[in-house]
Each structure stands twice: as C-alpha cells, then as structure tokens.
C-alpha cells in the first residue's frame with residue numbers, strides 16, 4: 001500500500017478498510033461525543049507563538065522520562081482490542097514503537113497476550129492495568145509484567161464502569177446480538193485476508209489476550225465482552241492504588257486524572273507519573289478536555305511526578321501545545337490504531353516518523369531547540385506567559 005502524506009490521512013483509510021462496527025468502536029466516544037470533540041477543538045484553538053531569527057539549527061526532539069531516553073515525547077496509549085485491527089496487531093504496533101524509540105502501552109484487554117508481545121519485541125513496553133474485580137487476574141498480570149521486564153505500569157482509574165457509547169449500539173456491537181451478530185451482519189467480508197484479520201467470530205482463546213486464561217477453553221468474543229462488562233470494579237478507591245503499588249516495583253503511572261485534587265491524591269498514594277486524560281472522550285461525556293484542565297494540574301503537580309496528557313493529539317503542533325500547557329509528554333490513542341488498520345507495523349512506524357518531522361518543524365518555528373524549552377512562552381494569546 002502507498003503510504004499517505006499526512007498523519008490525519010490514516011483515519012480515512014482505516015474507515016474504508018475496516019468492518020463498520022470496528023471502525024465505529026475505535027472512532028467513537030461516549031454520549032453525544034461532546035468531550036471527544038472538545039479534546040480536538042480546545043487543543044487546536046491554542047495558537048502557537050511563532051518566533052523568528054532564533055538560531056534553531058540544532059533541534060533535538062528527544063526527551064528522557066522514567067530513566068529512559070525517548071526520541072520524542074510521545075507514547076502509544078493503551079487501546080483495548082487494538083490487536084483486532086491488524087494481524088497480531090499489538091505485536092506489530094509494539095515493534096513499530098520500538099523502532100521509533102517511543103514506549104508502547106499494552107492494554108489489559110489486548111487481543112495479543114502479554115507474553116506474545118514480550119516474545120516478539122526486545123524493547124521493554126508498558127502494561128496498562130484496569131481495576132478488575134478478579135484480583136487474582138490482576139496479580140497474575142502484574143507478575144507477568146514483572147517477568148517480562150515491562151518498563152512502566154499504567155494504572156487506569158477512569159473506568160469504574162464503561163461509558164455509554166451509542167455508536168456501538170447503532171453498529172450492533174453493543175446490542176443484543178453482540179460482537180458475533182455485528183460480525184455476521186457485516187458478512188463474510190470481515191474474513192477477507194486484505195483486512196489481515198485473525199480474530200474470528202468464535203475467537204479462539206489465544207486470540208483473547210490476557211483474558212483468555214480466565215475465560216477458559218471454548219469462548220467467543222461475546223464472552224470476552226461479558227467478562228469486561230462484569231469485571232470493571234466500581235468500588236475502586238485510592239486504597240487500591242496502594243495495593244497495586246505493593247505489587248509493582250517499577251514506575252507507576254496513574255491514567256485518567258482531570259482534577260488537580262485527584263492528581264495530588266495520586267502523588268500521595270505513590271504515583272510516579274500521571275496521565276491527564278478523559279479516555280479520549282469515551283467515559284464521562286461533558287467532562288472537560290485534557291487541554292482545558294492541564295495547566296491547573298501541572299501547577300498542582302509542580303514537577304513532583306512526570307505529567308503526561310492525551311486526548312486529541314493529532315499532529316506535531318498538538319504535541320507542542322500539550323507540552324506548552326504543562327505536559328512532559330503526550331499519549332496518542334486513535335491515531336496509531338488508524339495507522340495500524342491501514343498499513344500494520346509499517347503504518348504505525350510511518351505515522352510516528354511523520355509526527356516527529358512535524359514536531360521538529362513546529363519546534364523550529366516556535367524557536368525551541370530543546371523539548372525543555374517548550375513552555376507557556378510557546379503559546380500566543382490568553383494563556384501565554386512571556
């Protein structure tokens with residue numbers, strides 16, 4: 001496949017290639033998608049301050065976080081079931097991230113199990129963990145992450161229940177007929193090899209990732225979704241972070257914070273990093289965008305932990321915007337999965353190289369030769385600090 005010109009082009013390609021219900025699951029948000037739109041709108045509304053005649057011949061996009069050096073301040077966000085968007089999708093994405101020199105985060109509810117990703121990539125990756133009612137499942141996954149040398153744990157706290165995503169009802173994915181029904185309705189097309197798709201209607205256990213073990217031998221995607229629905233734990237509280245902290249020796253990143261007080265709680269309970277996130281607008285519709293709350297959270301955190309942010313990052317300029325608002329790095333969610341669906345590992349690699357190129361140009365034009373130079377000064381308009 002001929003690779004597209006711009007990062008945003010991958011979305012349209014993914015839309016053409018994917019079964020409708022899979023595209024909608026990826027592209028959609030909660031409720032009437034106000035928060036999802038805010039993520040994009042608020043970030044894009046921030047004007048960058050162009051500077052001229054500053055010597056920026058030697059621009060360096062690299063940064064260092066959690067004791068590791070990254071080629072740019074971008075990590076691939078955890079996306080559940082990403083492995084259904086291309087053959088062994090999470091393995092392909094992890095390889096692309098390793099090649100690009102940025103972290104890959106494997107979701108708890110990935111299609112490829114942790115050990116498969118660990119066996120396929122030499123580079124350590126991050127594991128994302130949800131609070132699951134079945135604590136033995138969590139403890140086992142944490143043991144696997146330690147054994148696989150995962151370099152950070154991303155503990156996602158904004159999913160005590162899954163948000164209501166109407167596109168999944170409209171597409172049939174979340175309705176009475178479930179995954180199997182949506183897939184059948186889509187017809188045989190989903191099995192065409194051009195989708196490089198290998199999770200069938202009767203997903204075999206090894207295709208149900210980390211959850212396969214607890215589902216047992218003969219289960220399908222609908223059992224998988226039922227497990228997900230019944231296993232998110234709404235009783236989650238800060239005490240649980242302590243429980244996780246006690247079982248995880250490495251960097252612990254709390255993902256899904258939108259309030260400065262919650263950021264302070266996370267720090268008090270042992271977090272080494274925080275991701276300002278509304279889950280890509282997939283949880284509380286009506287919540288503010290990440291960009292809107294980031295400055296206050298950055299002020300509260302005051303450099304005591306690493307601060308990441310996600311939600312609506314689509315370009316190199318968006319990376320600069322999030323950093324200017326106070327983030328040390330960003331996560332990207334949907335964009336890498338669009339690229340994976342469009343062109344597999346090559347697509348994700350290409351997307352990351354495009355983002356890096358855009359970041360370099362945006363840094364040059366804002367007069368920032370180093371990531372550490374990006375700050376409020378880099379913004380034009382009301383939020384600016386001169």
Ligand code: FNR
Pocket residue numbers: 025026027039077078079080081107108109128156255277278279280281282310311312313331332333334335
């Ligand atoms: C997600 N996200 C997510 N987060 C998480 O911690 N664990 C998960 O399993 C998932 N699954 C998931 C599936 C899909 C289809 C999407 C789109 C998102 C949220 C994700 O990590 C990230 O916070 C957002 O995607 C960031 O917003 P953008 O970059 O998609 O705008």
